[in-house]
Amino acid sequence: MKIRILFFLNLAVTVCLAQIGVSIIPQPVIMKVNSGNFIIDAHTAIQFNSNQKELKSAADFLTTNVKNISGYSLQINVAKQKVIQLMIVEMPQIGDEGYQMDVTTTSVTIKANTKSGIIYGIQSLLQTLPAICTNVTLQVPCMNITDYPRFKYRGMHIDESRHFFGPDVVKEYINLMASYKMNTFHWHLVDDQGWRIEIKKYPKLTSVGAWRVDHNDKVWGSRPQAKPGEEATYGGYYSQEQIKEIIKYAAERNITIIPEIEMPGHVASAIASYPALSCTQKPQLPLTGGNYTDMSSNYCAGNDSVFTFLEKVLTEVIELFPSKYIHIGGDEVDKGPWKVCPKCQAKIKTDHLVNEEGLQSYFIKRIEKFMKSKNRKIIGWDEILEGGLAPEATVMSWRGEAGGIEAAKAQHDVIMTPGSPVYFDHYQAGPEGEPLAIGGMNTLKKVYDYEPIPKELNAIEAKYILGAQANLWTEYVTTAEHVEYMVLPRMLALAEVLWTQKENKSWENFNERLQSHFKAFGQKGLHFSSGNFTVSIKPTSQNAKLFVNLSTEIMNAQIYYTTDGTEPTLSSNKYTDPIEINLSLLLKASTVVNGRIMGAQAARQNFVLHKAIGKTVTYTNPVSKYYPADGPNSLTDGVKGTDAVGKHWHGFSGNDLIANIDLGEEKNIQSIGLGCLQNYNDWIFLPQSVLFESSIDGIIFTEIKTIPNTLDIKQKKAMFEFKADFPILSARYVRVSAKNNLCPVGHSGAGKPGWIFVDEIVVE
Numbered sequence: 001m002k003i004r005i006l007f008f009l010n011l012a013v014t015v016c017l018a019q020i021g022v023s024i025i026p027q028p029v030i031m032k033v034n035s036g037n038f039i040i041d042a043h044t045a046i047q048f049n050s051n052q053k054e055l056k057s058a059a060d061f062l063t064t065n066v067k068n069i070s071g072y073s074l075q076i077n078v079a080k081q082k083v084i085q086l087m088i089v090e091m092p093q094i095g096d097e098g099y100q101m102d103v104t105t106t107s108v109t110i111k112a113n114t115k116s117g118i119i120y121g122i123q124s125l126l127q128t129l130p131a132i133c134t135n136v137t138l139q140v141p142c143m144n145i146t147d148y149p150r151f152k153y154r155g156m157h158i159d160e161s162r163h164f165f166g167p168d169v170v171k172e173y174i175n176l177m178a179s180y181k182m183n184t185f186h187w188h189l190v191d192d193q194g195w196r197i198e199i200k201k202y203p204k205l206t207s208v209g210a211w212r213v214d215h216n217d218k219v220w221g222s223r224p225q226a227k228p229g230e231e232a233t234y235g236g237y238y239s240q241e242q243i244k245e246i247i248k249y250a251a252e253r254n255i256t257i258i259p260e261i262e263m264p265g266h267v268a269s270a271i272a273s274y275p276a277l278s279c280t281q282k283p284q285l286p287l288t289g290g291n292y293t294d295m296s297s298n299y300c301a302g303n304d305s306v307f308t309f310l311e312k313v314l315t316e317v318i319e320l321f322p323s324k325y326i327h328i329g330g331d332e333v334d335k336g337p338w339k340v341c342p343k344c345q346a347k348i349k350t351d352h353l354v355n356e357e358g359l360q361s362y363f364i365k366r367i368e369k370f371m372k373s374k375n376r377k378i379i380g381w382d383e384i385l386e387g388g389l390a391p392e393a394t395v396m397s398w399r400g401e402a403g404g405i406e407a408a409k410a411q412h413d414v415i416m417t418p419g420s421p422v423y424f425d426h427y428q429a430g431p432e433g434e435p436l437a438i439g440g441m442n443t444l445k446k447v448y449d450y451e452p453i454p455k456e457l458n459a460i461e462a463k464y465i466l467g468a469q470a471n472l473w474t475e476y477v478t479t480a481e482h483v484e485y486m487v488l489p490r491m492l493a494l495a496e497v498l499w500t501q502k503e504n505k506s507w508e509n510f511n512e513r514l515q516s517h518f519k520a521f522g523q524k525g526l527h528f529s530s531g532n533f534t535v536s537i538k539p540t541s542q543n544a545k546l547f548v549n550l551s552t553e554i555m556n557a558q559i560y561y562t563t564d565g566t567e568p569t570l571s572s573n574k575y576t577d578p579i580e581i582n583l584s585l586l587l588k589a590s591t592v593v594n595g596r597i598m599g600a601q602a603a604r605q606n607f608v609l610h611k612a613i614g615k616t617v618t619y620t621n622p623v624s625k626y627y628p629a630d631g632p633n634s635l636t637d638g639v640k641g642t643d644a645v646g647k648h649w650h651g652f653s654g655n656d657l658i659a660n661i662d663l664g665e666e667k668n669i670q671s672i673g674l675g676c677l678q679n680y681n682d683w684i685f686l687p688q689s690v691l692f693e694s695s696i697d698g699i700i701f702t703e704i705k706t707i708p709n710t711l712d713i714k715q716k717k718a719m720f721e722f723k724a725d726f727p728i729l730s731a732r733y734v735r736v737s738a739k740n741n742l743c744p745v746g747h748s749g750a751g752k753p754g755w756i757f758v759d760e761i762v763v764e
């Protein structure tokens with residue numbers, strides 16, 4: 001027994017001493033730490049003016065949190081030696097969400113214009129305390145803080161259609177958001193794979209639409225469609241009572257919930273419930289994964305009863321959610337069904353709409369009109385720009401920033417959520433050693449460095465950028481632990497992007513503060529990523545020589561590397577300056593922290609020296625703006641693509657690669673190779689064939705060889721070099737043409753254009 005007590009005391013002392021210094025995230029506007037501490041113990045009380053009734057819940061929030069940490073029940077509005085004073089006072093200079101906190105040895109005073117500001121002050125106060133510290137006095141360092149946010153929209157999204165998590169996980173998510181002063185929760189409640197909100201007028205939306213046949217054991221894109229008669233056992237939904245409770249829980253933490261009721265596409269779950277809502281009106285079941293094939297997933301835009309349905313649904317939604325905004329989706333509408341639907345086509349004719357994009361615009365505008373009549377505003381994904389934006393719509397820019405820029409220039413409000421860097425379903429490290437993700441790479445630093453105001457906007461246009469949001473789509477995220485892992489710590493970086501004044505941001509300082517948050521996550525049993533340990537390998541050329549820069553996001557780390565293909569160890573070369581590459585080699589590099597090699601696998605990069613290095617490449621068809629590799633001459637920079645999508649690859653969607661290289665002078669050549677990637681799940685396929693040609697004058701080209709794709713690799717991931725060896729010939733120009741494929745039968749995009757990804761053209 002004695003030993004157990006000693007053990008616990010020891011633990012308590014260790015835990016409590018661990019919290020030294022002030023590590024508030026997001027960094028406040030002004031913060032001055034003084035000597036001395038305010039002690040929270042049995043002699044401490046919370047006080048507020050009882051006329052300011054709204055502060056009761058703020059006081060309760062602080063009381064609950066302190067009790068959870070230390071076990072002390074702070075009393076409210078009783079006389080004690082030491083007080084935590086909460087005060088609503090007029091302080092116009094700090095705005096609606098700002099607060100001022102002054103901590104001395106005898107008092108903590110938190111002042112603000114609103115209860116929101118008081119709650120933020122409390123959140124800052126809580127961040128100075130240990131995560132758990134039972135039966136030990138809590139110390140708050142004496143300090144003065146004046147603080148307010150840079151952006152008014154600070155959002156986090158979660159997709160509960162692809163996976164239903166339930167109230168406890170959502171509340172935990174909201175709590176985490178609140179700790180970092182995020183103020184808007186975008187709740188994606190409707191999509192093809194599940195309808196998650198009870199609508200009393202349409203009970204089948206949840207009795208049918210919330211349930212799908214369980215193929216969760218298979219990868220998202222390769223799940224078979226449900227067959228008639230199969231039992232739908234996977235899913236769930238929120239009752240209206242549960243939703244009310246979650247809205248209240250969020251409001252107590254300053255969080256507004258914006259529900260997303262997706263339309264007109266991504267609604268297979270609604271059509272499964274009420275087939276008359278689609279163009280074909282055929283019965284179907286909610287999607288089991290990403291495989292659409294012959295599923296109907298759009299509402300019919302030419303059928304008035306669809307709008308009657310939606311108005312009734314939205315009326316119930318509006319009664320539940322007090323938010324000024326309701327998100328109505330609008331993304332990725334497959335216009336195919338509308339093109340062949342008599343009702344949709346008739347609507348296009350009678351309303352003189354230009355085409356199906358015009359029909360989408362008509363749809364969104366009609367819904368906006370209804371929402372306006374209910375005194376609400378709509379938000380839509382950036383596709384709502386196509387065919388003409390609804391007059392007062394707010395645009396969520398997800399396909400990069402272009403939609404947001406266009407909308408802001410047209411004087412519409414914008415929320416920035418570009419896939420890179422704020423899609424938190426993308427990898428944050430590795431990808432070796434990481435849980436399977438949808439793709440992409442949004443590291444902590446990439447998030448931290450994000451600037452929501454694009455440089456294309458002038459000061460007036462910039463005012464339309466309300467803020468930004470991270471999105472967590474859950475095709476690959478199905479547990480609470482995984483949710484935590486994907487948002488911690490990236491959400492903290494985003495919080496600092498959105499709250500902290502730009503000039504107060506510091507990556508180094510953020511990392512220092514982050515350490516105590518990591519400790520707290522550990523103590524609370526939260527799952528988090530400790531960082532991206534993959535070394536970044538960046539080639540540059542100087543004076544016609546090829547160099548590589550190595551860097552790591554990890555602070556206080558070193559980099560060790562090899563050039564002989566072996567794995568780096570602590571006895572390998574330590575990186576100090578850019579490395580000159582003057583022969584073909586494989587470079588491998590690892591991050592080392594405190595004498596330990598970190599990460600699941602060393603970063604690797606092949607370099608090849610050949611006759612086309614540095615030569616200009618022109619394309620007959622444009623390279624995708626999403627996959628530009630390192631710029632126009634990536635195919636001749638000596639750097640080969642790796643199996644990470646996006647890394648050094650040029651991507652072509654739906655058309656062929658036709659690359660023309662001018663070698664500058666006639667050269668003797670005897671082989672040409674083109675590196676290609678296949679990544680079946682990402683719609684990237686090896687070309688059907690590659691044609692190699694040469695020319696002396698750049699006008700008349702002669703075929704050297706055509707290499708067909710004869711590999712039998714089906715759905716495998718692969719890198720393959722199509723290579724032609726031939727007797728020496730003299731040429732100044734080389735042309736390489738790679739034939740694109742449609743997605744094959746059985747693939748989720750069957751019959752649609754696929755991608756080809758190409759890297760170095762090696763000429764020897």
Ligand code: ACM
Nearest residue numbers: 331332381398471
């Ligand atoms: C989206 O990611 N489809 C909005």
Ligand code: ZN
Nearest residue numbers: 279300341344
């Ligand atoms: Zn139709």
